[in-house]
Amino acid sequence: MSEMAYKAAKAVYQGTMKKAAGIAELARAGMNSGSAADCINNLKHMLEGERYTRTLNFYATRYYLTNIRSDFGVDALRRACAALELHLDYYDSLGHGRQVKLRKLLKDQLATLPPGPSQAERKGSVVVRPTQRTGTAKTLSARWGVQAKHVLYHKDGTWYHGLKDFPGALFDADGYILFETEEEFRRCAAVRPMPSGDLWVDDGISSISGYVRKTVSDAGQDAAGSAIETEMITHGVTNPTFIPDPEGRAMIRKHVTYERSRRNRAESIRFHGTKCKACLFDFNKTYGPTHAKDYIEVHHVLAVSEQADREIDPCVDLVPLCSNCHSMAHREHGRVLSVEELLALLAGGGGGAG
Template sequence: MLKGVSVKIELDSIKHVYELAKQVHFSGMPRGEAIKTSIENGWMGKGSTQDYIQNFKYLMNGFVYKRTMNLAGTEFFLRQILNDFGMASFTKSLRLVSEHVTYYNSLGHGRQVQTQKLVEDLIIEFSINIDEHIFPDEIDDASIVEGAKTKVLVNTYERSRKARSLCIEHYGVSCFVCDFNFENTYGSIGTGFIHVHHILDIAEIGKEYIVEPIKDLRPVCPNCHSMLHRTKPALSISALKKQLGLS
């Protein structure tokens, strides 16, 4: 049984709507017809059916979705995408779910703790790396220190997605150097996309230390991130801003 599923009809409904979403996306079924079918069979209401169909489309096309799905729906969609479309699509979809969590948490309406844990569990279960771009200071797989909300234990090449999320929740997803925002420029395909730069060069630090995401990390665009690492040790953000005439 999937995590979070306590009523069988909920899972049955999710299965049916997933199949409708595939028909809409791949077979040309009109969305209105799919929604009508779902409502008439009592699977989901109009709003939920629309959201699940749209989210499937976004997962297939590589966009970060903004409408939430429940935990059972999220896990079923991910596992079924793995079964139907293979590991590459599953890895991409898992990354998009993680980016959706970061986006949702940044809104200040609450935190999707269970969904984030689901992502972390699936990363461990399938031994995959969902990050496409890894810099020496990028972060993806360590754990927040027990009982701490703002500190993360990191060794020389360990990285933490939780630290990344805390940084983005505080500073947003615009580049701290040039203020570039991917969603503003590229629309929904850029939602939630940003790199996270470590102010202290991890390669220059000792064996391990405590990272404070708000103090030690900053969101930066890939271009500025690359330029920061053109020197060793890395340039400071203030130095790069001065070079760009932004300070």
């Protein structure tokens, strides 16, 4: 089953298979849909060096790491080890005991890595897609006038390779932190070196004193910011560091419904904005912001009843749709249309929505 799960997850990551199709394929093989989704999501997290919260068993983890190296190269394995270490730290924090076998597996895998980052290896046409992008860092550095010899970027400001030259700067999507000297960098307690040689910042670089916020303000970002601020005020969410909530847990009242997270909704709106992803309908523009108040419906790419309390990525698994497009996405019983299918219907019908 590990081989089949990895194959499906790899196809989804490379874009040759839809996530829903991958989940369905694994479900047909006997895996429940929640576990199937975890297997697919965890490969993405590993390849991008991100913490994941849903545990793979020892044999699946070993299979993933072995094949990540052969399919994506040493740099990808380095990121996968960083992701595994973050996962194990998270698991330990829950108080459920230590994953001794996985800790040993991590140690053994790290021992096989060269001492420093190498050039990413490739196999066939497989291209590694790291979360950290040097090109993005250089672009932001030039745009914001940051004078640094070495610049690195990560979208949420939590994971980086090591800075090698100074002045050096770490960027996230909203700003940067500049270290004038290596000594200043080493003194920064918030930046935690990892055994893999990479750097981890628990609360993101925006939490570090001296962080410069340079968010580009546009209508979509302003609307999303307003929406998430409203969510925080209304629902008492006071921690600005976003950690996705699980969704889809069955709750028995007078009937069975499925739990949805307001915080996940707010994060999706912050990322995508409040325009319909299919027809571009904008409630604020049509009805006025005073009345509409950033209204938009949030659509689950995979039906919420199939989530099985799994980890949600609000930027990928949730998209904003207007009421009409949302209804059409769920028009067929037992099948949810993708945004691409909605776009095709709109193009074929020649009409808009909203």
